[in-house]
Amino acid sequence: MLKIGQYEIESRLLLGTGKFPNFSMQKQAIARSGAKILTFAVRRMALFDAEQPNLLQELDLNNYLFLPNTAGAKTAEEAVRVAKLARASGLCHMVKVEVIGCNETLLPDPIETYRACEQLIAEGFTVLPYTSDDVVLARKLQELGVHAIMPGASPIGSGQGIINPLNLSFIIEQATVPVIVDAGIGSPADAAYAMEIGADGVLLNTAVSGAKDPVKMADAMRLAVEAGRLGYEAGRIDQKKYATASSSMKGLPHYG
Numbered sequence: 001m002l003k004i005g006q007y008e009i010e011s012r013l014l015l016g017t018g019k020f021p022n023f024s025m026q027k028q029a030i031a032r033s034g035a036k037i038l039t040f041a042v043r044r045m046a047l048f049d050a051e052q053p054n055l056l057q058e059l060d061l062n063n064y065l066f067l068p069n070t071a072g073a074k075t076a077e078e079a080v081r082v083a084k085l086a087r088a089s090g091l092c093h094m095v096k097v098e099v100i101g102c103n104e105t106l107l108p109d110p111i112e113t114y115r116a117c118e119q120l121i122a123e124g125f126t127v128l129p130y131t132s133d134d135v136v137l138a139r140k141l142q143e144l145g146v147h148a149i150m151p152g153a154s155p156i157g158s159g160q161g162i163i164n165p166l167n168l169s170f171i172i173e174q175a176t177v178p179v180i181v182d183a184g185i186g187s188p189a190d191a192a193y194a195m196e197i198g199a200d201g202v203l204l205n206t207a208v209s210g211a212k213d214p215v216k217m218a219d220a221m222r223l224a225v226e227a228g229r230l231g232y233e234a235g236r237i238d239q240k241k242y243a244t245a246s247s248s249m250k251g252l253p254h255y256g
């Protein structure tokens, strides 16, 4: 069970709701992924206009926890405003803080992210910041009181997978709150790897919404996250430079 602040969540896979070819495929993929937390960009929603089409229109809102994100914000103040708007819509008290500092890489601005988290914690939100894989920033955000850390595997939508597993493992080792690897996951192997090195969860979007068969890929991601978690809990063997025979030769006549 994944625990984030006051929330207990069955699935360790968190899914984005954007960029699906159509709403029917989005709905099916979400169902097959087993995800219980769904994120959406508040700026893409017509939160207070029921007449407008919106990203969540096909979903049974009672089945999910919603994690509005502040995508599009470039300053702490913008992110806080967007978060308050989402909360006012009654959807959720959690927020994924996403303050982008660079248009080309979509990497987060660490200073604005920190400032936004500070204000949102003071406002009583459950705060999940999207960060780069900066180990020191992750520690400082935890000291501030965030409820989870969401370090990127690689740039959003790039599908490059985990480009710095060492940094991620440092963040995981020192974490006092759940670590959700977010962004850049390209394949089920990437998701399984994140879980194997001890992440508490994985958030992804493009790898499923952009797959040839999003529904099948959602299934694959669910299995990958489960397998990675099981592998982590089971404890992998140490890596050795040389071979060790799978069956012991001890006591056999030729081997003494």
Ligand SMILES: CC(=O)[C@@H](O)[C@H](O)COP(=O)(O)O
Binding pocket: 015, 016, 017, 018, 039, 040, 069, 071, 155, 156, 157, 158, 159, 182, 183, 184, 185, 203, 204, 205, 206, 207
């Ligand atoms: C939907 C969302 O929150 C994205 O910004 C998130 O970071 C996922 O990134 P990928 O699309 O690379 O999985």
